[in-house]
Every structure is written in structure tokens, then in C-alpha cells.
Amino acid sequence: MLDLALPPRCNGRGAVVEADGRYCFACWGKLRLMGDPCCARCGLPFSYERGEASECGACLADMPTFDQLRAAVAYGEVSSGIALMLKYG
Numbered sequence: 001m002l003d004l005a006l007p008p009r010c011n012g013r014g015a016v017v018e019a020d021g022r023y024c025f026a027c028w029g030k031l032r033l034m035g036d037p038c039c040a041r042c043g044l045p046f047s048y049e050r051g052e053a054s055e056c057g058a059c060l061a062d063m064p065t066f067d068q069l070r071a072a073v074a075y076g077e078v079s080s081g082i083a084l085m086l087k088y089g
């Protein structure tokens with residue numbers, strides 16, 4: 001009954017979705033999921049496999065102080081909204 005009166009909405013654009021915490025097709029398509037192949041240190045995606053423990057040019061030029069960093073999604077229109085919602089409740 002509650003879903004009928006207040007249907008679950010996408011956190012990105014407010015479109016009605018199946019359940020709380022889900023994203024609509026438009027927003028899901030804008031999320032750039034991170035994964036291999038990527039820089040072994042900062043996680044920057046590579047367009048092709050460079051071999052295990054390969055690091056990007058930025059890391060090689062100015063070595064970060066951390067050993068490894070990973071993010072679920074790249075920063076963008078939808079993911080920045082997620083970060084702001086987490087930050088401001």
C-alpha cells in the first residue's frame with residue numbers, strides 16, 4: 001500500500017523503480033563501473049590489458065603515497081549525486 005502511495009524512486013533522477021536503492025535504466029547506464037584492466041596502484045582503467053602490476057603514467061610520474069586505491073564507479077553525473085547523498089544524509 002505504501003509503495004502505491006509513495007513508490008520507490010531512483011536515487012539519480014527520481015524515476016519510479018522496482019525497489020528502494022535501485023537505479024533506473026538511464027542512471028545505471030551513466031555509471032561507469034571500475035574494474036580490470038586498471039592501474040595496479042590508483043585503479044585508473046586501462047583500455048587494454050597491460051599485464052599484472054602495471055601502473056599508469058600519472059602514478060609513475062608522481063608516485064602516490066598509498067599502495068592501492070579502488071573505487072566501485074568512476075566520478076560522474078550520477079556517482080557524484082550518490083556521494084553528495086552520502087555526505088549530506
Ligand SMILES: [Zn+2]
Pocket residue numbers: 010011012013014015023024025026027028
Ligand atoms: Zn535514475
Ligand SMILES: [Zn+2]
Pocket residue numbers: 039040041042043044055056057058059
Ligand atoms: Zn595509477
